[in-house]
Amino acid sequence: MSLVLGSDENKQLRCPICLEAFESPKVLTCLHTFCEKCICKQVHCLRDEGIHSDTINCPVCSSSNPAPVFDQTPDDWAANLPDSSIDVSSSISDNAWKNDPVFCQPCLLDHVQQIATAYCVTCQEYLCQSCYTYHKKFKATKEHTVTLQSVPENQQLQTNKDGLFRCSKHQKKYTYFCQNDRDICCSKCALADHRSCKDLFLIDDQANNFKECSEAKKVLEKLDLLRKMFAILLENRTKVFDTVKQQNADITQEIKQWAKEVRNETDKLETDTLEELELVYKQEAVSLSDQIIQCKSTIAAIETSERVVLEEMKTDENKQLFMTTTRISQQARKYLQTYDAVHDTFRDIQFKFERDKNLEGMFKTLRSLGRVLNESSQIQELSLELSYKRAILLLPQAQPNSIMAFNAKVPDDEETCNIYSGIFLPGDRFIVCDEQNKKLKLFEKCYHCVSYLKMTHSPRFICSVDSTTVAVTTARSVVEIVSIVNTLTKLRSISVGRDCFGICSCQGKVMVVIHEGEQASLIIYNKSCKIYRRIQLPQRSSSSYNSLCVSQDGNTILYTVEDNIVVVDKDGQILNTYVSRNLKCALGIILDKNGNIYCCGKESKTVVHIIPKAEQMSVLLSHANGLENPIGICLNYADNVIHVFEEQSNEVKMFRLIQ
Numbered sequence: 001m002s003l004v005l006g007s008d009e010n011k012q013l014r015c016p017i018c019l020e021a022f023e024s025p026k027v028l029t030c031l032h033t034f035c036e037k038c039i040c041k042q043v044h045c046l047r048d049e050g051i052h053s054d055t056i057n058c059p060v061c062s063s064s065n066p067a068p069v070f071d072q073t074p075d076d077w078a079a080n081l082p083d084s085s086i087d088v089s090s091s092i093s094d095n096a097w098k099n100d101p102v103f104c105q106p107c108l109l110d111h112v113q114q115i116a117t118a119y120c121v122t123c124q125e126y127l128c129q130s131c132y133t134y135h136k137k138f139k140a141t142k143e144h145t146v147t148l149q150s151v152p153e154n155q156q157l158q159t160n161k162d163g164l165f166r167c168s169k170h171q172k173k174y175t176y177f178c179q180n181d182r183d184i185c186c187s188k189c190a191l192a193d194h195r196s197c198k199d200l201f202l203i204d205d206q207a208n209n210f211k212e213c214s215e216a217k218k219v220l221e222k223l224d225l226l227r228k229m230f231a232i233l234l235e236n237r238t239k240v241f242d243t244v245k246q247q248n249a250d251i252t253q254e255i256k257q258w259a260k261e262v263r264n265e266t267d268k269l270e271t272d273t274l275e276e277l278e279l280v281y282k283q284e285a286v287s288l289s290d291q292i293i294q295c296k297s298t299i300a301a302i303e304t305s306e307r308v309v310l311e312e313m314k315t316d317e318n319k320q321l322f323m324t325t326t327r328i329s330q331q332a333r334k335y336l337q338t339y340d341a342v343h344d345t346f347r348d349i350q351f352k353f354e355r356d357k358n359l360e361g362m363f364k365t366l367r368s369l370g371r372v373l374n375e376s377s378q379i380q381e382l383s384l385e386l387s388y389k390r391a392i393l394l395l396p397q398a399q400p401n402s403i404m405a406f407n408a409k410v411p412d413d414e415e416t417c418n419i420y421s422g423i424f425l426p427g428d429r430f431i432v433c434d435e436q437n438k439k440l441k442l443f444e445k446c447y448h449c450v451s452y453l454k455m456t457h458s459p460r461f462i463c464s465v466d467s468t469t470v471a472v473t474t475a476r477s478v479v480e481i482v483s484i485v486n487t488l489t490k491l492r493s494i495s496v497g498r499d500c501f502g503i504c505s506c507q508g509k510v511m512v513v514i515h516e517g518e519q520a521s522l523i524i525y526n527k528s529c530k531i532y533r534r535i536q537l538p539q540r541s542s543s544s545y546n547s548l549c550v551s552q553d554g555n556t557i558l559y560t561v562e563d564n565i566v567v568v569d570k571d572g573q574i575l576n577t578y579v580s581r582n583l584k585c586a587l588g589i590i591l592d593k594n595g596n597i598y599c600c601g602k603e604s605k606t607v608v609h610i611i612p613k614a615e616q617m618s619v620l621l622s623h624a625n626g627l628e629n630p631i632g633i634c635l636n637y638a639d640n641v642i643h644v645f646e647e648q649s650n651e652v653k654m655f656r657l658i659q
Contacts, residue, residue: 016060016115017042019101025084030063033084040078043068050248053282060117060129104128106296110238121145123304134293140301140334143168165323174323177206184326207319216313219325219332220306226335227302233342234295240349241288247351248281251372254353258370273368277351280372284349291342298338305331347376406447409650413437419645419652421461421547421588421632423470425484428638432645432652433459433472440472440488447652453488455480461503461547463510471510473500479512481529494529502548502559513537513546513559520546522557522572535572547589547599547632558597560586565599565610576612582619583608588632588645598642600630607633607644621655 015022017038024036043056055064068077104114105125116126120135122144127135135141166173167186174184179199194200255277259270305328312321352373356362408417418436425431428445435458442451457474465471465481469491472480479494498514505511509532510525522535537559547560556575557568565578565586578597584604591597597610598620607621607630621627621644632645644653 026078026081027084028058028065030058030061030065032058032060036078040074043074043077049245050252062129102126104131106131106300109296119147121147123300125300131293131297134297138297138338140298140331140338175203177201177203183330184323203319203323207322216309216321216325219329220309222332223302223306226332227299229339230295230299234292237288237292237295241292244284244349251277251351251353258355269368273370276368277372280374291345294338294342298335302335350375405651405653407650408432408441408652410441410449410452416648417650418648419632422634422643422645423462423464424634424636426467431462431470433462435460440482442488451487453482453490460501463504465505465510471503471505473503473512494525496523502546504548504550506550506554511548511550513548537568537572538574545587547587549589549591551591551595558589560589560599565589565597578610578617580608580617582606590633590635592635593637598633598635600633602629602631626653
């Protein structure tokens with residue numbers, strides 16, 4: 001953090017607490033001077049809050065100073081402090097102090113007035129000494145420019161954007177945009193850190209095609225959600241802190257009342273127990289205070305980031321808006337890291353005091369009046385609410401254009417490809433079902449077809465059974481088991497007896513959707529290809545093309561029915577149904593490793609993404625991304641690339657997912 005030092009000759013002649021000329025100035029061990037009545041009042045406030053410590057922090061530098069001993073009053077303690085050598089008769093310029101005192105803006109959010117000792121140019125906020133200390137520690141704000149000079153009244157404050165446009169490591173202007181890392185960098189960073197990145201572009205070229213509204217609005221939406229998350233966090237931490245303070249006061253009174261009953265024998269025990277309580281309370285109070293300050297500071301930084309983006313959106317400078325949006329997107333991830341660090345410490349703090357039932361007969365052996373308990377536990381409701389919001393924040397997005405499209409047609413194909421499904425295999429291999437040409441096609445990483453299997457009946461849907469075999473449903477009531485070792489080889493066939501469509505596997509068992517009129521059923525086969533179980537699916541439909549997927553534990557099954565995604569348990573009982581105007585003629589459904597759902601809408605020309613925990617459905621890809629009739633989908637987890645298959649098309653389109 002860059003710090004611009006300033007000076008104020010008159011401030012040395014006034015008390016930092018009351019801002020008036022010193023009255024009976026007293027000096028602490030840190031050499032800071034205060035009025036005797038002001039520093040005495042500070043100790044009284046701490047005592048009123050139930051804080052009994054052997055040290056007191058200086059209001060200016062926060063260094064520790066000896067506090068009044070247990071039986072010493074704050075007045076006696078303050079009177080015994082060394083006198084200051086400051087000449088209180090010195091005159092103070094009226095002009096220097098003609099303005100009202102300036103208070104710390106983050107503290108004002110909590111209705112606390114703390115004198116500001118610094119000003120952040122980047123955030124456009126006044127900071128007290130405590131907030132300034134945290135400001136220069138946080139990753140998101142440590143590079144901000146902070147001044148200790150007073151800012152003239154009515155001065156027009158402008159956000160210092162130089163840090164957004166210049167590399168903090170090399171102090172060179174950003175010139176490149178890395179598509180792989182979604183970050184901007186200078187020429188030196190490009191050579192040092194991005195040499196292996198394939199998609200490195202000049203910022204000028206990217207800015208020319210930058211859609212200012214859509215990208216900037218996405219950043220603003222993310223910042224708004226982050227701010228709301230921190231607001232919930234702040235409200236909770238504040239309530240818990242107030243509860244802890246009240247618990248501390250209540251238990252203190254309980255301890256004192258208990259001590260009165262055994263005063264002659266328990267004076268020392270009372271002191272020891274209060275010290276134990278104070279230690280427990282102080283540990284929690286310090287932690288909660290830090291978290292509250294951290295939340296307020298980050299909220300302030302988020303609001304500043306919002307202002308920066310809004311200001312840039314008013315201009316016609318696409319390049320500047322692009323760089324601003326990209327850098328603030330990086331800051332948003334840092335805000336999220338700060339959020340995770342605070343959120344992970346959530347506990348429901350409960351202090352309790354238990355009297356010792358054997359006290360009367362054990363005075364000589366007891367070390368305390370009882371136990372001070374800190375029964376902390378996770379606040380499930382709050383954590384669940386914030387986890388939902390965090391899940392929405394991490395909703396993946398697809399880049400506006402496909403990063404690549406490869407041709408799945410092989411030389412002896414007689415028809416245009418019609419690929420319903422595909423899966424990724426070990427060794428960066430990729431296999432698809434071409435219904436139109438009645439082939440399974442195996443591609444290597446560079447999407448060169450290394451093997452294909454001509455089938456008697458048209459393949460529709462495919463799933464991996466284990467590391468060496470796959471299972472494929474066909475148009476003639478047959479499931480084919482195929483070896484994928486080196487080349488594609490048919491091993492055996494399972495006669496289903498009905499039209500079969502969606503297929504998936506879990507824990508060595510293969511699940512197949514079959515149709516009997518409008519009634520769909522799920523047939524489960526064991527490793528010996530024998531029927532293990534039959535489940536009647538609850539949703540009836542005239543449409544027979546049902547896609548199917550299953551959770552890793554096998555307890556949740558998802559399948560498509562017309563415009564719906566139906567979720568059932570392992571007994572076929574409906575758990576949920578997803579319907580949206582953005583999903584018409586649902587086909588091709590998959591689950592990622594986090595339980596998120598991806599599904600194609602053939603007629604809506606979309607790929608939707610669903611976060612079950614947050615009950616959030618959004619359009620990931622649409623006709624604007626080049627989709628015409630999407631009917632299948634698969635996800636390459638290693639490269640975070642989604643593959644989309646379209647009806648009557650030789651092309652497989654690929655889109656990189658970004659956070």
